[in-house]
Amino acid sequence: MTAEEQFNKVDEGEVITGRPFTVTRDTIQAFADASLDYNPLHFDDNYMKNKFGKTSFDGVIMHGMQNFALITRTLTDWLIPRGGFHRRLETRWLKPVQLGHTITPVVTLQSKKKTEKGYWLLFDVEVNNQDGMLVATGNAMAEFIDAIPGMR
Amino acid sequence: MTVLDLDNFETDFWKDVDKRATWDEIIPGELRDTRPVTLSKEVIARYAKGVGEDNPLYFDEDYAKTTIYGGVIAPPSIHILLMFACTTTEDWMRSPGTINAGQNWSYHVPIRPGDTITMRGTALDRFIRKDRLFAVHENTFTNQFGEVVCTGRGQTIRPA
Numbered sequence: 001m002t003a004e005e006q007f008n009k010v011d012e013g014e015v016i017t018g019r020p021f022t023v024t025r026d027t028i029q030a031f032a033d034a035s036l037d038y039n040p041l042h043f044d045d046n047y048m049k050n051k052f053g054k055t056s057f058d059g060v061i062m063h064g065m066q067n068f069a070l071i072t073r074t075l076t077d078w079l080i081p082r083g084g085f086h087r088r089l090e091t092r093w094l095k096p097v098q099l100g101h102t103i104t105p106v107v108t109l110q111s112k113k114k115t116e117k118g119y120w121l122l123f124d125v126e127v128n129n130q131d132g133m134l135v136a137t138g139n140a141m142a143e144f145i146d147a148i149p150g151m152r
Numbered sequence: 153m154t155v156l157d158l159d160n161f162e163t164d165f166w167k168d169v170d171k172r173a174t175w176d177e178i179i180p181g182e183l184r185d186t187r188p189v190t191l192s193k194e195v196i197a198r199y200a201k202g203v204g205e206d207n208p209l210y211f212d213e214d215y216a217k218t219t220i221y222g223g224v225i226a227p228p229s230i231h232i233l234l235m236f237a238c239t240t241t242e243d244w245m246r247s248p249g250t251i252n253a254g255q256n257w258s259y260h261v262p263i264r265p266g267d268t269i270t271m272r273g274t275a276l277d278r279f280i281r282k283d284r285l286f287a288v289h290e291n292t293f294t295n296q297f298g299e300v301v302c303t304g305r306g307q308t309i310r311p312a
Contacts, residue, residue: 021204034202036236038163040248052249053284053312064252065232069203072229080207083220086228090256138254148221150261150299 003144006083007119012112018074018105023062023097031066039063062097067105067136071125074105075140084121084142091125091138102130107140119144156189156237158198165248168241175278175285175310178244184273184289186238193265196226199233225262231302234293238271245289249311253286257304261295268296276305285310 001009021027028042040047041061048057068091076086097103105127113120125138173179193211200210205227208215216224235245244250263269270293277288287310292303 019204030202032163033158034199035232036158036161036163037232038165039246039250040165041251047248050249052251053309054282055251055284055309065229065255066203068255069205069227069229069232072227073203073205076205076207076228080209080219086259088256088258090254092254093252148262150295150297150301151222 001083003083003119003146006144007112007114010082010109010112010121012109014109016074016078016107016109018070018077018107020102020104021070022102023099025099027066028060028062031063031069035063035065037063037065057096057098059098062101064093067091067093067097067103067127070103071105071107071127071136071138071140074107075123075142078107079142083144085145085148086140087120087143088141089125089138090140091136093136095129095133095135097129097135103127103135110139154187154189156191156195158195161236162241165246169247171242172244172247173275174244174247175287175312178275178278178287178310180275180277182275184243184275185240186271186273187240188268188270189234189237190268191226191230191263191265193224196224196230196263196265199230200227203227203229203232205229221262223264225264228257228259228262228302230263231257231291231293231304234269234271235273235291238269238293239273243273244275244287244310245308247311251309253307253309255304255306257302259302261299261301263295263301267301269301270294285312
């Protein structure tokens with residue numbers, strides 16, 4: 001299928017719900033071992049009793065980039081089978097995510113855009129916690145392309 | 153060039169804490185000290201597993217060869233690992249209390265096993281807002297062919 005044909009097969013307004021993710025000390029350790037981010041914010045209960053400027057936390061927090069990786073997975077789980085190439089992700093972290101919280105990314109295909117050389121998809125991103133509170137927002141872009149960049 | 157060895161990474165982020173730039177010492181525009189790393193297929197597979205990326209495109213060469221990618225690639229988000237792998241224990245992104253406020257990343261050439269990735273990292277900007285100390289960083293990763301694999305910018309709240 002050409003990029004144009006793949007582009008024509010997806011519809012604006014489609015809502016993609018990611019897999020729910022529950023934070024435990026084990027998931028934090030696994031993410032740290034994968035990402036090499038061993039900041040004590042994610043491990044040290046005593047350290048987390050401090051105030052961070054005007055902010056204080058109720059115990060250790062999940063890595064913000066864990067959220068980024070979960071949003072990425074939500075996008076690529078949907079894109080790769082459809083031939084889409086993940087191009088961009090922008091995120092804003094609104095609330096800390098803590099032990100025992102369950103977060104779920106929801107991505108909406110907000111619009112399709114044909115440019116001079118590309119077939120683009122524009123997504124809105126929201127991540128909610130178990131209480132329905134928004135913990136992150138963002139947007140993303142993907143492209144249908146006939147050849148993966150850098151192929152040799 | 154160093155083949156990235158995850159098992160000998162310094163996990164104590166308090167080490168060298170006094171050698172890292174604080175918010176007051178961060179100079180916008182200044183380059184951060186980085187080193188290239190080579191990513192093995194084992195490191196890519198371990199990253200994928202650790203972040204829950206279970207698409208076989210990231211670890212099954214036989215499957216990946218049948219796709220448009222022509223072989224195993226790394227998950228796009230592997231720049232999360234690269235930022236720590238390519239910097240030293242003196243890099244201020246390791247400072248305890250560094251709080252991530254948001255990121256934006258663009259992806260171009262997929263990373264493949266055996267690629268040697270070079271990071272160009274800057275402190276792009278710093279500011280104070282709502283009594284918090286912010287720094288903006290920008291990281292660009294290139295492969296051994298000089299192609300940009302991905303580039304991104306983020307904001308962190310710095311420990312006071």
